[in-house]
Amino acid sequence: MNILPFPCGTSATxxxxxxxxxxxxxxxxxxxxxxxxxxxxxxxxxGIELVLECMAQVAGRDTQLLFVAGSRANQALLEVxxxxxLVPVFNSVEEALGYPESAPGNGTNGTQxxxxxxxxxxxxx
Amino acid sequence: xxxxAFVVVPGGKDFTAIREVRPHDxxxxxxxxxxxxxxxxxxxxxxxxSWMDRIRKLGVKSLWLTSGRPDGTVTRSELAGFxxxxxxxxxxIKLNSYAExxxxxxxxxxxxxxxxxxxxxxxxxxxxxxxLDHLALRAPEEKQEDPSAAIHSGRMAYQFSxxxxxILSANERQELVGDALTGACxxxxxxxxxxxxxxxxxxxxxxxxxxxxxxxxxxxxxxxxAGATIGPFASVERDCVVDCGTTIERSTVMPQTYLAPGLLIxxxxxDGGYLEHLGWGIVAxxxxxxxxxxxxxxELRRPASCEVxxxxxxxxxxxxxxxxxxxxxxxxxxxQVQL
Numbered sequence: 001m002n003i004l005p006f007p008c009g010t011s012a013t014x015x016x017x018x019x020x021x022x023x024x025x026x027x028x029x030x031x032x033x034x035x036x037x038x039x040x041x042x043x044x045x046x047g048i049e050l051v052l053e054c055m056a057q058v059a060g061r062d063t064q065l066l067f068v069a070g071s072r073a074n075q076a077l078l079e080v081x082x083x084x085x086l087v088p089v090f091n092s093v094e095e096a097l098g099y100p101e102s103a104p105g106n107g108t109n110g111t112q113x114x115x116x117x118x119x120x121x122x123x124x125x
Numbered sequence: 126x127x128x129x130a131f132v133v134v135p136g137g138k139d140f141t142a143i144r145e146v147r148p149h150d151x152x153x154x155x156x157x158x159x160x161x162x163x164x165x166x167x168x169x170x171x172x173x174x175s176w177m178d179r180i181r182k183l184g185v186k187s188l189w190l191t192s193g194r195p196d197g198t199v200t201r202s203e204l205a206g207f208x209x210x211x212x213x214x215x216x217x218i219k220l221n222s223y224a225e226x227x228x229x230x231x232x233x234x235x236x237x238x239x240x241x242x243x244x245x246x247x248x249x250x251x252x253x254x255x256x257l258d259h260l261a262l263r264a265p266e267e268k269q270e271d272p273s274a275a276i277h278s279g280r281m282a283y284q285f286s287x288x289x290x291x292i293l294s295a296n297e298r299q300e301l302v303g304d305a306l307t308g309a310c311x312x313x314x315x316x317x318x319x320x321x322x323x324x325x326x327x328x329x330x331x332x333x334x335x336x337x338x339x340x341x342x343x344x345x346x347x348x349x350x351a352g353a354t355i356g357p358f359a360s361v362e363r364d365c366v367v368d369c370g371t372t373i374e375r376s377t378v379m380p381q382t383y384l385a386p387g388l389l390i391x392x393x394x395x396d397g398g399y400l401e402h403l404g405w406g407i408v409a410x411x412x413x414x415x416x417x418x419x420x421x422x423x424e425l426r427r428p429a430s431c432e433v434x435x436x437x438x439x440x441x442x443x444x445x446x447x448x449x450x451x452x453x454x455x456x457x458x459x460x461q462v463q464l
Contacts, residue, residue, distance in 0.1 A: 044413035076402050076409035080416055082389045 001032045003093060007050065008040040019050055026057040026065075033063060034096045038070030043077045051078070055087055066096045128232070129212035130180045130188035131459075132173065133199055133219045133253075134163055135293065163220040163292050165379055165396075168305045168342045168360050169315025169326055172223045172292055179228050180216070181464045190460045193219075201262055203459075208259035215262075219253030223301060224289035225311045231256060231283055240281035247285045295394045295401045302360045302377055306340035314342040314360075323356070326363060344380065346425070364425050376403075381420045388416060 004025055007018030026033060035054060040047060051067070058065045067089045069075040078089055090096040163172060180188055189207070193199045204215055214235075216228065226245060231254070235243040241261030245254040288310045290301040305312040306322065314324035322339025325331070328346040335349045341356030343349060344363035352370040355361060361378040368386040378384065379396035392403045397419030398412035411417035 042410060042413060045415045048414045048416075072402070072405050072407040073409040076393075076400060076405070076407060077411070077414055077416070080388050080390060080400065080409075080411070081414075082387070 001034060001097065002029055003034045003036055006035055006037040006040055006047070008047075015046070022050075023053060023057055026054055026063070029058075029063050031063070032066065032099075033058070034066045034068060034093060036068045036070065036093055037074050038068060038093075040074065041071065042073050048077070048081060051081075051083060055083075066090060066099060068093050068096050127212075128183060128185055128214045128216060129207055130183070130185045130216045131199070131204065131207070131218070132176060132188055132190050133193040133217065134173065134190060135193060135219065135221060165292075166315075166344065166362050167223070167292065167298065167301055167312065168324070169344050169362065170305070170312055173220055175223060175312070176218055176220065177462070177464055179226065180218075183216070183228050183232065185216075185464060187461050187463050190462055191458060204257070205262040208262050213259050215257045215259070217255045217257065221253045221293045222289055222291050223312065224252050224254065224285060225287045226252075226254065226285055226289070227287075228254075234283050235281075238281050242280045243283050244280060245283045245285050247289050249289075249291075252285060252289055296403050299358075299375070299377055299394065299403055302342075303340075303358050303375075306342060306358060306360070316342065316344070350386075364420060366420065381422075381425065383418045383420050385416045 304310040316326040326345030332351040338356035371388040
């Protein structure tokens with residue numbers, strides 16, 4: 001399983017370069033990928049856009065994409081944008097590495113749409 | 126004057142208006158329990174108005190309003206200034222709760238017990254409603270400034286067993302919204318009912334493809350765009366815009382909030398660009414991601430007839446615009462409101 005950090009460089013140039021590397025890695029990856037947002041204190045519009053781009057990169061392929069939110073604020077923003085209904089989101093890399101075995105035991109936060117989103121079980125309360 | 130009524134409105138200097146209020150100190154994105162201004166409407170209702178109605182039943186003709194100190198308290202010396210003007214008994218209400226309290230019964234209890242201070246409380250603690258005799262305010266200044274804390278020996282608890290919620294807490298606020306929508310308390314949604322358990326205020330603009338799942342409330346002049354789903358247990362207060370396809374469930378959207386298209390707001394309180402998650406107790410800033418924002422005053426769909434002087438909140442055209450008169454009786458700003 002590959003663990004990729006989410007681009008959160010301080011300069012726009014650095015972020016662009018990180019973004020390019022990330023999307024290239026996703027394009028060629030055949031194994032599951034954990035995208036770790038822990039380095040980003042909060043997601044801005046660029047971040048949300050890149051999250052959606054990453055999802056688009058793996059769409060239609062066998063590559064499993066997992067997100068590590070890294071903070072409750074990021075979790076809240078991902079939930080608001082309905083991303084957990086499409087991609088599993090975890091609190092930590094350790095939890096993500098345990099997927100899918102860890103999924104049933106993690107409990108739920110009770111805020112996800114269970115009918116639309118089986119992956120909600122992955123969220124910790 | 127036998128009885129004087131004093132209401133302390135925590136949550137900022139501009140306590141006569143309910144605009145431009147947001148959780149305090151949200152520079153950090155994860156902060157538990159932001160303080161909401163107690164003047165924020167709840168399913169279109171002003172909690173201050175509900176306390177004023179109760180005070181009116183005591184036969185009191187006016188009350189005094191202040192924002193108090195930053196922590197929402199007033200000092201004993203300030204109240205003593207009013208006592209010197211001939212007020213024998215002071216009813217002090219800190220506007221941090223909605224309680225369906227019979228103030229006549231509270232006054233009767235206070236008189237019967239002959240204690241200098243009576244404080245109302247329920248099973249969860251103090252409700253912020255106190256009655257003080259003017260003699261209680263003559264205690265020495267040096268030890269304690271807080272009027273209720275000053276007279277430990279003479280304090281008597283008035284046990285209130287009726288309906289009460291703390292409105293500065295997002296969770297209890299949301300519980301009050303749910304209770305108001307389901308008739309579990311005396312507060313009712315302020316508007317007309319358009320279908321089962323769905324109420325709307327005046328001047329709303331609801332897209333024909335929007336869905337409303339009761340119980341739910343849409344405040345005055347709010348715009349709900351195509352494909353949005355509001356409810357159940359949702360309250361979108363006045364002057365909001367909920368953009369296309371956004372879903373709001375078990376949540377409150379505070380006045381003058383814009384929500385971007387396609388969002389899912391669940392178990393939260395949104396105030397301008399900030400979302401407080403009720404389950405996690407964190408505040409997320411929606412603005413950098415372009416997901417939500419405060420609608421500027423100038424962009425509101427407010428008709429000219431709704432403009433009121435001094436930006437005093439008047440929930441309807443029928444509601445009186447309060448007559449505010451400032452006082453020199455205390456160092457802090459006190460405004461007199463005719464009931």
